[in-house]
Amino acid sequence: MTLTPARPGTGSDAAAGGAPGAPPGRPRRFTRAVRLAGGRVSFAVRPRVAAVYGGLLAATVVVFAVSLSVGEYAIPLPRVLWALAGEGERLDLFFVRDVRLPRAWVAVLVGAALGIAGAVFQSISRNPLGSPDIIGFTGGASTGAVAVILVFGGSVLQVSLGAVVGGVGTAVVVYLLAFKQGVQGYRLVLVGIGINALLLAVRDYLMTRAELTEAMTAHIWMIGSLNGSGWGEVVAVSIAAAVLVPVVLALGPRLRLMEMGEQSARGLGVPVQGTQVTVMLAASALTGAAIAVSGPISFIALAAPQLVRRLARTNGTALLGAGLMGALLLAVADLIAQQALAPTQLPVGVVTAVIGGSYLIWVLYREWRTGHA
Secondary structure, eight states: OEEEEOOTTSTHHHHTTOOTTOOTTSOOOOOEEEEEGGGTEEEEEOHHHHHHHHHHHHHHHHHHHHHHHOSSSOOOHHHHHHHHTTOSOHHHHIIIIIIIHHHHHHHHHHHHHHHHHHHHHHHHHTSTTOSTTTSSHHHHHHHHHHHIIIIIOOOHHHHHHHHHHHHHHHHHHHHHHHBSSSBOHHHHHHHHHHHHHHHHHHHHHHHHHSOHHHHHHHHHHHHOOOTTOOHHHHHHHHHHHHHHHHHHHHTHHHHHHHTTOHHHHHHTTOOHHHHHHHHHHHHHHHHHHHHHHHOOOOSHHHHHHHHHHHHHTOOSOOHHHHHHHHHHHHHHHHHHHHHTTTTSOOOHHHHHHHHHHHHHHHHHHHHHHHTOO
């Protein structure tokens, strides 16, 4: 393996997640070209992007380890490691392997899924508000799940299927209504907001017609919580991620080319409409699978892609980085939810709403200070 500096003015920025289609006079960010197999395979690497991604991964591992250690029954980290290896005291084994480990995995997997889905929708819409929370896909998944809970009294598996079907169905409806000689970003966002309002009205109507016990169950689910997460939820979201995330990542280069404009992407041989349909269905199903095990957790899909782009100083689609940021955000939020008012545990959706609302206020303040708002 050899490392050589990439030449200024080449397309390495777009390959590394930089701004595709930057004008010739714009200074290029520093990259390195990595060549493998005697130069037959090569790709560009930006040291800053690699450092940010490595930092996010390391921070997630630290938060993951802390979440296994702290709690009403505190376990020192060395004993956590012994418990993970299947050794140690019986209580250590129970709390680490049966209670805390599956919950920590659900937080990481759901956060990564929402982060990747948010990056996809923001790329397609070319709008920072193009998030499943805003344009109706989260609302569709939650309405599907609530309908299964209230109307059919469904099991966990049936609720999960209802969430996936609701999310994918909403994606199809939004795409068809937003389609007019292609899908424009502003049209997608506006149609999605309208569909989301309709879905919320349907969901609220179902709540008013339900029995008190069923309504309370649905209401608790709608807040978004990881309380009681077990290995069944880990398996469900892992299978969905294993199937859908590779599809989304494989289409990442096409998304970066499409950000240059649909005409330019078509000129480069990208099947724009086919790519849009495929990636929207995959991201919607990923959102539905994540929501099915955790409830509609807000702001992770909205904030994760934007935060990672700010840290890595890149303007292009950063699917992997958004996944890492989403995993870290939800892992931190769940740790706060468990410990902020211990021994009472908050729903993690409350914490993400506070974090997300604070982030939006900061963004608006920053835009106002710089004169862009």
